[in-house]
Amino acid sequence: xxxxxxxxxxxxxxxxxxxxxxxxxxxxxxxxxxxxxxxxxxxxxxxxxxxxxxxxxxxxxxxxxxxxxxxxxxxxxxxxxxxxxxxxxxxxxxxxxxxxxxxxxxxxxxxxxxxxxxxxxxxxxxxxxxxxxxxxxxxxxxxxxxxxxxxxxxxxxxxxxxxxxxxxxxxxxxxxxxxxxxxxxxxxxxxxxxxxxxxxxxxxxxxxxxxxxxxxxxxxxxxxxxxxxxxxxxxxxxxxxxxxxxxxxxxxx
Amino acid sequence: xxxxxxxxxxxxxxxxxxxxxxxxxxxxxxxxxxxxxxxxxxxxxxxxxxxxxxxxxxxxxxxxxxxxxxxxxxxxxxxxxxxxxxxxxxxxxxxxxxxxxxxxxxxxxxxxxxxxxxxxxxxxxxxxxxxxxxxxxxxxxxxxxxxxxxxxxxxxxxxxxxxxxxxxxxxxxxxxxxxxxxxxxxxxxxxxxxxxxxxxxxxxxxxxxxxxxxxxxxxxxxxxxxxxxxxxxxxxxxxxxxxxxxxxxxxxxxxxxxxxxxxxxxxxxxxxxxxxxxxxxxxxxxxxxxxxxxxxxxxxxxxxxxxxxxxxxxxxxxxxxxxxxxxxxxxxxxxxxxxxxxxxxxxxxxxxxxxxxxxxxxxxxxxxxxxxxxxxxxxxxxxxxxxxxxxxx
Numbered sequence: 001x002x003x004x005x006x007x008x009x010x011x012x013x014x015x016x017x018x019x020x021x022x023x024x025x026x027x028x029x030x031x032x033x034x035x036x037x038x039x040x041x042x043x044x045x046x047x048x049x050x051x052x053x054x055x056x057x058x059x060x061x062x063x064x065x066x067x068x069x070x071x072x073x074x075x076x077x078x079x080x081x082x083x084x085x086x087x088x089x090x091x092x093x094x095x096x097x098x099x100x101x102x103x104x105x106x107x108x109x110x111x112x113x114x115x116x117x118x119x120x121x122x123x124x125x126x127x128x129x130x131x132x133x134x135x136x137x138x139x140x141x142x143x144x145x146x147x148x149x150x151x152x153x154x155x156x157x158x159x160x161x162x163x164x165x166x167x168x169x170x171x172x173x174x175x176x177x178x179x180x181x182x183x184x185x186x187x188x189x190x191x192x193x194x195x196x197x198x199x200x201x202x203x204x205x206x207x208x209x210x211x212x213x214x215x216x217x218x219x220x221x222x223x224x225x226x227x228x229x230x231x232x233x234x235x236x237x238x239x240x241x242x243x244x245x246x247x248x249x250x251x252x253x
Numbered sequence: 254x255x256x257x258x259x260x261x262x263x264x265x266x267x268x269x270x271x272x273x274x275x276x277x278x279x280x281x282x283x284x285x286x287x288x289x290x291x292x293x294x295x296x297x298x299x300x301x302x303x304x305x306x307x308x309x310x311x312x313x314x315x316x317x318x319x320x321x322x323x324x325x326x327x328x329x330x331x332x333x334x335x336x337x338x339x340x341x342x343x344x345x346x347x348x349x350x351x352x353x354x355x356x357x358x359x360x361x362x363x364x365x366x367x368x369x370x371x372x373x374x375x376x377x378x379x380x381x382x383x384x385x386x387x388x389x390x391x392x393x394x395x396x397x398x399x400x401x402x403x404x405x406x407x408x409x410x411x412x413x414x415x416x417x418x419x420x421x422x423x424x425x426x427x428x429x430x431x432x433x434x435x436x437x438x439x440x441x442x443x444x445x446x447x448x449x450x451x452x453x454x455x456x457x458x459x460x461x462x463x464x465x466x467x468x469x470x471x472x473x474x475x476x477x478x479x480x481x482x483x484x485x486x487x488x489x490x491x492x493x494x495x496x497x498x499x500x501x502x503x504x505x506x507x508x509x510x511x512x513x514x515x516x517x518x519x520x521x522x523x524x525x526x527x528x529x530x531x532x533x534x535x536x537x538x539x540x541x542x543x544x545x546x547x548x549x550x551x552x553x554x555x556x557x558x559x560x561x562x563x564x565x566x567x568x569x570x571x572x573x574x575x576x577x578x579x580x581x582x583x584x585x586x587x588x589x590x591x592x593x594x595x596x597x598x599x600x601x602x603x604x605x606x607x608x609x610x611x612x613x614x615x616x617x618x619x620x621x622x623x624x625x626x627x628x629x630x631x632x633x634x635x636x637x638x639x640x641x642x643x644x645x646x
Contacts, residue, residue, distance in 0.1 A: 045644075051640050052640060078477040080477070084474075085469075088272060
C-alpha cells in the first residue's frame, strides 16, 4: 500500500506539488492523471525517493521513504519514464544486476530472473545484448528490472508511452496481472481510455494539487460528463487550467 | 553493503570490457604510447649517432687554395671536400647543402707565412631536418683541431712550449653510472607517461559510469533501488580504479620491455631496472585513485558524456603539468613529495635516473595521493546528491 500525505515540493516561487494526498490500495490499480506540468512526475519521483519533499510523507507498506529510505525502496518497484537500458548487457544480465541491488542472490536470484523473463515473454531475447532493441523490447527490460525483486508496490510513469499496439496490449496485460496478484499499482498516463479501462481508482492532479479522486465512474458521474476525458478536462480546470499547468512547468524549468 | 558494491563493480567492469571504443581509449592507446615512447628514443639516438659517423662530402669554393694538411685532417674524419660551382651561400641558405667552405685566394699563403688565414664556414642548422646539421658540427670541430695543430707547430718552430698558450687543460671525467646514463631519458619520460596513463586510462570509464549513465537514462533506475549513495559511488569508483590499473601495469611493463628487450641499440649496461617499473606501478596506484576520484567529481554533475569530457580537460592539463614539473624540477624539500601528482612523478623520475631518493619520499608520495583521494571522495559523496545530480542544472 502506498500512502501519500500532504506532500509539498517548491522550486523557488513555483509550488510544483502543493499538499498532495492520496492512497493506493493493494490489489488495485491507481491512476495519477494530470496535464503536463501539473506536478505528476514530481509526485512520482518523491514517492520513489528520488526527490526530497519539503514536507509531507510517503509511506510504502508503512515504511517512510524519507526516514527509512532503504527499507521503503526495497518494497517498491519503479518503472520510470526514462527507458534507458545498458546496451552492452543482455536482459538476463541486467535483471541479475538489479536483482542483486535489491539484495537477491543465489538460486532465489536466478529463479526471479527466469520468472521475469517468462512473465514478460522475453525468452528469445533474454541472452542477446540490448544494443539495437526496439522501444518495446527496452520497455520490457525497464519493467522487468522494476519487478525483479517481486515488489508488493509498483510505480509506473507513463508505461505505454511511445509503444506500438502490441507492446501496449502486453504492458496493459502485465498491469492487470499485477493487480490479480494482489499488488498495489500506481501509474501515470496521458491516455484517458487506458485509465478508464485499467484503473480502479484515479487521482487527478492539477496545479500541484489533487483536485479529484475516485473510480472512473464516480468522476464521470460527479462532473456529469459522458466520458473520462471530458470529466478530466473539467476537473483539471478546463482548457485554461491545462494551459496554466504547462506554463508552471516552463517556469519550474 | 559489500555485496551491492561488488555487484556494481562487477557490472561496470563487464559493461566496459564489452565497449571496444572504451577499451581502445583506456588500454590500447596508453600501451602503444608507452611502447612507442620507449622504442622511439633509442632508435632516434641510434640514427643520430650513425648519421654523425657517416662519411660526408662538403662543397667548397676555392678548393685549389686549401692546404693539403687541412684536406688530410678532414679526410681522417671522413670529410671529403669537393669543388662547388655556383652560389654556395645561397645553396646553404636554401638548405640544399648543410654546410660549405670558402677558401679565399690567400688562404694557403697566409697559413704558410704564419698569418691568420680567413676561412669561411657556411652553415644552416635547419638543413637535414630533425636529425640533420652534423656536417657543420663535424667540420667546425675538425677545423678547430687543425687550427690547434697549426698553432702548436708555429710555437715549436719558434722554440716555444705550446703549454704557454694552454693555461688550463680541462680533464672531463663522466662519473655517471650506466644506470644513470640509461635512465636520463626514462627520468623525463616515465613521470610524463604516468600522468598520461592515469588521466587517459581512467577518463573514459569514469565519465561512462557517471555522466554516461545519466545520459543513457539508467542512473535513475539504480537510485530507486535500496543501494545507498555511498554504495553506488564506491562500486563505481572501484570499477574505475580497476580499469585504470590495467593500463598502468601494462603500459609500464610494456615500456620496460620495449626499451630493454625490443631495442637492439641500447647497451646492455644501460638497461632500465625493473624495480623502477615496480615503483612506478606502486606509487602510481594511489595516485590513480586520486585522479579517478577527481575525474568522477568533475563528471558527476555534468549532463552528458561530452560535457564531462570538457569538464575533465583542466584536470588532464593539471596532471600533465604536475608530471612535467616533476620531470624537470627536483624536489628541494622531502615534504614536497607529499604534493599529489608532483610527488609521485618526482619519485619515479628520480628512481629512473638512478638517483638516490630521500628516505621516506616514496611513503610521503603515497600518503599525499591517498590523503587527496580520501578528501576527494568525501567531496564526491557530498556532490553525489541524487536529486541535484539527476534533475539539477
